[in-house]
Amino acid sequence: xxxxxxxxxxxxxxxxxxxxxxxxxxxxxxxxxxxxxxxxxxxxxxxxxxxxxxxxxxxxxxxxxxxxxxxxxxxxxxxxxxxxxxxxxxxxxxxxxxxxxxxxxxxxxxxxxxxxxxxxxxxxxxxxxxxxxxxxxxxxxxxxxxxxxxxxxxxxxxxxxxxxxxxxxxxxxxxxxxxxxxxxxxxxxxxxxxxxxxxxxxxxxxxxxxxxxxxxxxxxxxxxxxxxxxxxxxxxxxxxxxxxxxxxxxxxxxxxxxxxxxxxxxxxxxxxxxxxxxxxxxxxxxx
Numbered sequence: 001x002x003x004x005x006x007x008x009x010x011x012x013x014x015x016x017x018x019x020x021x022x023x024x025x026x027x028x029x030x031x032x033x034x035x036x037x038x039x040x041x042x043x044x045x046x047x048x049x050x051x052x053x054x055x056x057x058x059x060x061x062x063x064x065x066x067x068x069x070x071x072x073x074x075x076x077x078x079x080x081x082x083x084x085x086x087x088x089x090x091x092x093x094x095x096x097x098x099x100x101x102x103x104x105x106x107x108x109x110x111x112x113x114x115x116x117x118x119x120x121x122x123x124x125x126x127x128x129x130x131x132x133x134x135x136x137x138x139x140x141x142x143x144x145x146x147x148x149x150x151x152x153x154x155x156x157x158x159x160x161x162x163x164x165x166x167x168x169x170x171x172x173x174x175x176x177x178x179x180x181x182x183x184x185x186x187x188x189x190x191x192x193x194x195x196x197x198x199x200x201x202x203x204x205x206x207x208x209x210x211x212x213x214x215x216x217x218x219x220x221x222x223x224x225x226x227x228x229x230x231x232x233x234x235x236x237x238x239x240x241x242x243x244x245x246x247x248x249x250x251x252x253x254x255x256x257x258x259x260x261x262x263x264x265x266x267x268x269x270x271x272x273x274x275x276x277x278x279x280x281x282x283x284x285x286x287x
Contacts, residue, residue, distance in 0.1 A: 022076045023102050029055045033110050033134035077102045110134040142207045149232040152271040157225035173199050177275050190280035205267035209260045218243030
């Protein structure tokens with residue numbers, strides 16, 4: 001009888017420990033988590049000095065200069081982020097590029113113990129068993145922004161074969177597209193309808209970017225491909241922004257600026273490849 005009681009006590013203790021180690025995902029998702037990075041001043045690769053993450057129930061949005069979105073899993077206190085390479089989408093098992101144990105999670109802070117092997121850490125400057133601390137910060141979101149029309153165009157790049165295009169996207173999600181150069185089979189004038197999910201992504205990126213207060217000329221790299229974005233919004237307001245598609249927040253050190261510019265960059269990436277994501281029908285002329 002004593003042995004049975006002892007076994008039950010051990011089982012209850014193990015159960016309580018597991019429950020204590022489990023992380024409440026409600027504290028993690030739908031928040032912006034900011035980590036200040038240590039930057040190598042001798043690096044020739046431009047880097048931002050904050051890492052900004054946001055989790056939803058399935059994906060982690062990472063606002064580096066690529067503004068990527070990756071699938072993740074949270075099992076008890078272990079956070080695993082998977083590579084979002086399109087080539088790996090259907091591979092089994094999924095490839096991991098970030099793994100950490102959640103040491104502490106409060107409404108305002110997230111402390112991780114980095115577990116990834118050195119072979120997986122090329123994306124980060126973190127070392128195995130390093131403690132990484134993120135802090136929750138409320139970022140601006142312009143819920144009053146109502147987009148009426150978006151005009152977007154790109155120019156030739158100095159090196160390579162960048163797509164040169166013009167497009168107009170209306171609030172009714174109708175797209176008019178002109179492929180000028182390096183746009184695959186889409187050379188000429190086309191029209192199509194943008195899926196609600198894609199349009200919502202563009203819209204949300206622009207709302208978080210706080211377009212109304214953003215500079216009109218963005219810094220970038222000399223040999224980067226130039227773009228021009230014209231936004232008509234709130235019925236009678238107009239904003240034109242020019243810059244390079246890559247690296248147009250060099251020198252930013254304010255969290256709000258970094259998050260805003262990266263969100264704008266995400267919108268630019270979506271607009272730049274919109275002709276590949278929308279079923280298009282060719283027109284003889286733009287009316």
